[in-house]
Amino acid sequence: MSPPNDTFEITEATRLLLYQSMLRCRALEKKAYDLFMEGLVQGTTHLGLGQEAVAAGFAATLRPDDMSFATYRGHNHMLLRGMAMAPILGECAARANGCCEGKGGSMHITEVAKGAMGSYAIVGAHLPIAVGAAWAGVVRGTGQVSLCFFGDGTTNIGTFHEAVNLAAIWKLPVVFVCENNLYMEYTPISAVIPVEYPAADRASAYGLERIIVDGNDADAVYQTAVTTVERARRGEGPSLVEALTYRHKGHSRADPGKYRPDEEVAAWLERDPLLVYRGRLESLGFPPTVLDEMEQLARAEAEAAADEVRAAPLPDPAALMTDVWANGGSEWRN
Amino acid sequence: MSPPNDTFEITEATRLLLYQSMLRCRALEKKAYDLFMEGLVQGTTHLGLGQEAVAAGFAATLRPDDMSFATYRGHNHMLLRGMAMAPILGECAARANGCCEGKGGSMHITEVAKGAMGSYAIVGAHLPIAVGAAWAGVVRGTGQVSLCFFGDGTTNIGTFHEAVNLAAIWKLPVVFVCENNLYMEYTPISAVIPVEYPAADRASAYGLERIIVDGNDADAVYQTAVTTVERARRGEGPSLVEALTYRHKGHSRADPGKYRPDEEVAAWLERDPLLVYRGRLESLGFPPTVLDEMEQLARAEAEAAADEVRAAPLPDPAALMTDVWANGGSEWRN
Amino acid sequence: MAELTYRNAIARGIGQEMERDERVVFIGEDIGAAGGVFKTTVGLFERFGPDRVRDTPISEQAIIGGIMGAAMNGLRPIGELMFSDFVGVAWDGIANQIAKTRYMTAGQVALPLVIRTANGGGTHFGGQHSQSVENWHMMIPGLKVVAPATPRDVVGLMAAAVRDDDPVIFLDHKKLYALKEDVPDGEIVDVLGKAVIRHPGSDVTIVALAAMVHVALEAAGRLAEHGVSAEVIDLRTLVPLDTATFLESVSRTGRLFTVEENPRLCGWGAEIASIAAEECLWDLDGPIVRITTPHIPLPAAANLEDLAIPSAERVVQTVLSQA
Amino acid sequence: MAELTYRNAIARGIGQEMERDERVVFIGEDIGAAGGVFKTTVGLFERFGPDRVRDTPISEQAIIGGIMGAAMNGLRPIGELMFSDFVGVAWDGIANQIAKTRYMTAGQVALPLVIRTANGGGTHFGGQHSQSVENWHMMIPGLKVVAPATPRDVVGLMAAAVRDDDPVIFLDHKKLYALKEDVPDGEIVDVLGKAVIRHPGSDVTIVALAAMVHVALEAAGRLAEHGVSAEVIDLRTLVPLDTATFLESVSRTGRLFTVEENPRLCGWGAEIASIAAEECLWDLDGPIVRITTPHIPLPAAANLEDLAIPSAERVVQTVLSQA
Numbered sequence A, B: 001m002s003p004p005n006d007t008f009e010i011t012e013a014t015r016l017l018l019y020q021s022m023l024r025c026r027a028l029e030k031k032a033y034d035l036f037m038e039g040l041v042q043g044t045t046h047l048g049l050g051q052e053a054v055a056a057g058f059a060a061t062l063r064p065d066d067m068s069f070a071t072y073r074g075h076n077h078m079l080l081r082g083m084a085m086a087p088i089l090g091e092c093a094a095r096a097n098g099c100c101e102g103k104g105g106s107m108h109i110t111e112v113a114k115g116a117m118g119s120y121a122i123v124g125a126h127l128p129i130a131v132g133a134a135w136a137g138v139v140r141g142t143g144q145v146s147l148c149f150f151g152d153g154t155t156n157i158g159t160f161h162e163a164v165n166l167a168a169i170w171k172l173p174v175v176f177v178c179e180n181n182l183y184m185e186y187t188p189i190s191a192v193i194p195v196e197y198p199a200a201d202r203a204s205a206y207g208l209e210r211i212i213v214d215g216n217d218a219d220a221v222y223q224t225a226v227t228t229v230e231r232a233r234r235g236e237g238p239s240l241v242e243a244l245t246y247r248h249k250g251h252s253r254a255d256p257g258k259y260r261p262d263e264e265v266a267a268w269l270e271r272d273p274l275l276v277y278r279g280r281l282e283s284l285g286f287p288p289t290v291l292d293e294m295e296q297l298a299r300a301e302a303e304a305a306a307d308e309v310r311a312a313p314l315p316d317p318a319a320l321m322t323d324v325w326a327n328g329g330s331e332w333r334n
Numbered sequence C, D: 001m002a003e004l005t006y007r008n009a010i011a012r013g014i015g016q017e018m019e020r021d022e023r024v025v026f027i028g029e030d031i032g033a034a035g036g037v038f039k040t041t042v043g044l045f046e047r048f049g050p051d052r053v054r055d056t057p058i059s060e061q062a063i064i065g066g067i068m069g070a071a072m073n074g075l076r077p078i079g080e081l082m083f084s085d086f087v088g089v090a091w092d093g094i095a096n097q098i099a100k101t102r103y104m105t106a107g108q109v110a111l112p113l114v115i116r117t118a119n120g121g122g123t124h125f126g127g128q129h130s131q132s133v134e135n136w137h138m139m140i141p142g143l144k145v146v147a148p149a150t151p152r153d154v155v156g157l158m159a160a161a162v163r164d165d166d167p168v169i170f171l172d173h174k175k176l177y178a179l180k181e182d183v184p185d186g187e188i189v190d191v192l193g194k195a196v197i198r199h200p201g202s203d204v205t206i207v208a209l210a211a212m213v214h215v216a217l218e219a220a221g222r223l224a225e226h227g228v229s230a231e232v233i234d235l236r237t238l239v240p241l242d243t244a245t246f247l248e249s250v251s252r253t254g255r256l257f258t259v260e261e262n263p264r265l266c267g268w269g270a271e272i273a274s275i276a277a278e279e280c281l282w283d284l285d286g287p288i289v290r291i292t293t294p295h296i297p298l299p300a301a302a303n304l305e306d307l308a309i310p311s312a313e314r315v316v317q318t319v320l321s322q323a
């Protein structure tokens, strides 16, 4: 694992932002979980509980016009681009207040106006999309960076290869971030790759540097994010980052995650990114009361959002036939 | 470039076989070219003129039940699995005597009974097919090896990545052979890859060795073939070989190949694999008269095949509606 | 005879065939130790071991190309794509390679393989995990297409699919996984290309498939209360297509309705309607009416999805409005 | 007004739009310096430079995903797939991502993009380089589908496609590349969703598309000699579909024939026939007849391919046999 880049100091303000970001992610997703339990979520949902440090570290480096693309496990990434919690939870519950008015569902959290360019439900689909968006930024001279988050299992699908290659040859401002949480759905990634690190050990195939970061350490992620985002912004091309992390829950709502050895789960729970970071902040002298208060705030924000969802109406039946086309409608004939 | 493996001697008989193989490929494809000129070929055709050493070197190592998969530029590979010339030329001309009765066309030369498992017209399609065939051999315990030939440009498509990865993790007996002839259709491969060697520089992404061979030197190819095919046969898994070579003509019938610098073409024509090999054989003391005679025989074989094609009828109109299904027919309703 | 769910029928059908013929192998994502993400393949890995039941990487093109190659070299593979929407990722392999290779090689290449996938909506998974894609395959010459409506048919049609020497797309319907019925013990083997009349009737013919069969049956029950006798035909397979059964039915009833889960344009319903409009026009006593999902992607929200997919109520109202 | 080939009309159409709007960019394999493998894009690279006309690797999924992303971030890209058969390699991107994303995001994501590709048979390239795939796209909600029959329409419909704020599949037909006609100078802009009557008639309505328009026109000429007055309708776009034009025609002629290059099942012909069978059944004086390629992959041999694809002779015989 590359040592955290310590050529620059992380400021106190950044540290608080990172912690706050993680707390908000955690609160959001716990609330999503509660909403299933209440029977408010009818489809599926994929939580990033345990992977918050990756989302926090990268989000902290972005400009408002940068573009983030994520998977179905994308709530955290989308939240930290500035989305409010209610439209995220509302979409998980497919309510009218959802960011996609309930038409997308939990796997498609999106708010384009905030650079939350979407959550994609088909493995690998968004990698070339993120590349194309970055290219458009170059053509238009905007200086935008495109962030693309995906899992370890995604490194075995064809679009991964095509997208990283295209970004590399066109030197596009894309940061590909593989969140290696050791599993696809039920199958461990180690069973289906011939190398140790699914993303990092493939970087050289695209002329890229091998970058591995502790994905449960928000500081380490942040430093890697600064380096790779700046590199992209300078026009020096894409990076492929592998962040080692773990999901606390099963793959999706339907999965209790029983295929994982108890000791493995326990070891990673000890390395919970929030615990790790709280410990660091305390040892750096941040007062526990402030940290507690931040946590309270995050929870209150999530609870308020959940209340909004509970009160939100179902989507208007008229929404069924809107927004297939740019004219707002769905007519295919005259 | 790896030096030719000289841990074993190439026998005289093998040398003659390699030369004869190349002569036959050359004669076959020159004849295919003549047949266009005569207006007998209506569709397209992609010649491997200049790339014969790759086909010869690998074919010389195979067992009859091994399986070769190639691209539209696959005439040579299919020929050297033991196909006769007439069914190949007949298929190029889409005549009734073609190996696919004229229904496949020049891009689909196939004779399954000979291990000539087909020529595939969509870039990358055959890579996973070759992998699956190898897997079936393992399940059935046959000891077969699957050979998969493709071009430099093919290394950028998704199936390349998926197929090589699957073969690597399942340790399947596949030898992937990238014939790097420097160009896709009109665009040089160097314009679209971020590494120097499109296949070799990606081998490590699949835990495989980096293997580059002079694809215009039949001995070097043969030695690499022996090593990689034996490795596969021993159950030690796939190899990814990059053979450096050049096509003498344009990409296909429609392409005069004008985008290539004259000096580049000239330099490669000097390194014509047949010239190189003839020189080597002569310097090893093989009598020129014997070599000339071999050349005559190859030409005569091709001329006889061309005559068969010229005399062959068009496909029977009834063939239109046969062989969609295993029952021989094409009915989709009762 | 014992009660069997549609879900369990899948493993039973595959198991029956793997037991019988050792050339039958099965690959896909999470199908092995995990027993499938819908628990449709539970027990197969334990019974047949990792050589014959094998988890793959997330590489659908390799799965599809892989079973094609395996079929070319002596196996009779079944490949699973987790959701039928994912055929898009492997569409070249399905539509261009598997479907066409026998024809393009003048019969040299045999491809006795099955692609099995969880199809259909009604589970609120959103637009990319809910599609009915049987039409995508029906459109491609060289593919056979099976979509069972009952647990018994899952077993019998799976056997027929595996034993068929041509590539078969086997679309089990997610919404039906919990459906139960009594199914005979022992081997069940059907033939492809036979529709069944699930409910005889004399006033109108309703042609349906998979989950829509149950919608049509419920509608037929309610129509009876309105004095309309509806015949419900379950197509069971789209290719081969049992045209005789529905043409004969229409010749008796004079009215044809199709109930189709797919988006509207160019579906199997259009094919059925066109065949009838060409071949039994003079038997018709009124327009041919297709009841389909509108031509829209499927929404995630339950209330919207329920509106989109044809319901018994919609079928009843449509038929009555035409009476 | 000058003579223009269908082939050159493609570059003219794209050039017209790139000139007008600098957000229009164009990517694909060998489209730049090489001018396209069919020479359909000659001159664009020289005119607009490598930032706006860009050669890609052989990575169709990246091309399609790439233009989607580019459209999300302010461009109006055109992506070329060299042969339309290759949409199979990128089908997830087309059918699941591009088609559905606007709907799934409740209108947030605008995708003003064009996928341009060389479609159709008659050039003896074999089963994987000759398909007509307009039906594959018509079937997917969220895609507009354009298939011009003439050089002028290539320019005008390309302009309409590029200016449209929705994803448009633009299928130019390989067999027509050499076709010439006089085309007005200056900007040409059509609207999507307007069919044209290419040949007025009163006895039968023949609906056709792209290369089949010319087959239908030739047939109409010959039918006239047999005393049958055939109206030939060129649909020009499948989505949006101009149903009014053909329904009105059928209401006058009483007979409907479709001439379709695609394999038989579930094509646009079936859709047209179904619409007519539902909406103007009482106007019909006889069965609706679809003339299609049989449900087979296309063979490479010229004599076989010519038999497979509908010919003027086949149209004439079919119409006469129904008279």
Ligand SMILES: Cc1ncc(C[n+]2csc(CCOP(=O)(O)OP(=O)(O)O)c2C)c(N)n1
Binding pocket: A071, A073, A121, A122, A123, A124, A150, A151, A152, A153, A154, A155, A181, A183, A184, A185, A251, C029, C058, C060, C082, C086, C089
């Ligand atoms: C093309 C495709 N194949 C399979 C799936 C089903 N699926 C959804 S998530 C997933 C596992 C993905 O693993 P990984 O990339 O490691 O991401 P993670 O879920 O661990 O974040 C699979 C197989 C899918 N959505 N798309």
Ligand SMILES: Cc1ncc(C[n+]2csc(CCOP(=O)(O)OP(=O)(O)O)c2C)c(N)n1
Binding pocket: B071, B073, B121, B122, B123, B124, B150, B151, B152, B153, B154, B155, B181, B183, B184, B185, B251, D029, D058, D060, D082, D086, D089
């Ligand atoms: C998926 C796909 N994309 C594009 C093509 C068109 N095409 C045919 S050959 C070719 C170039 C292939 O280059 P390479 O792999 O280097 O093989 P070579 O022709 O040089 O042997 C292209 C782009 C195709 N057949 N399939």
Ligand SMILES: [Mg+2]
Binding pocket: A151, A152, A153, A179, A180, A181, A182, A183, A184
């Ligand atoms: Mg994972």
Ligand SMILES: [Mg+2]
Binding pocket: B151, B152, B153, B179, B180, B181, B182, B183, B184
């Ligand atoms: Mg090449």
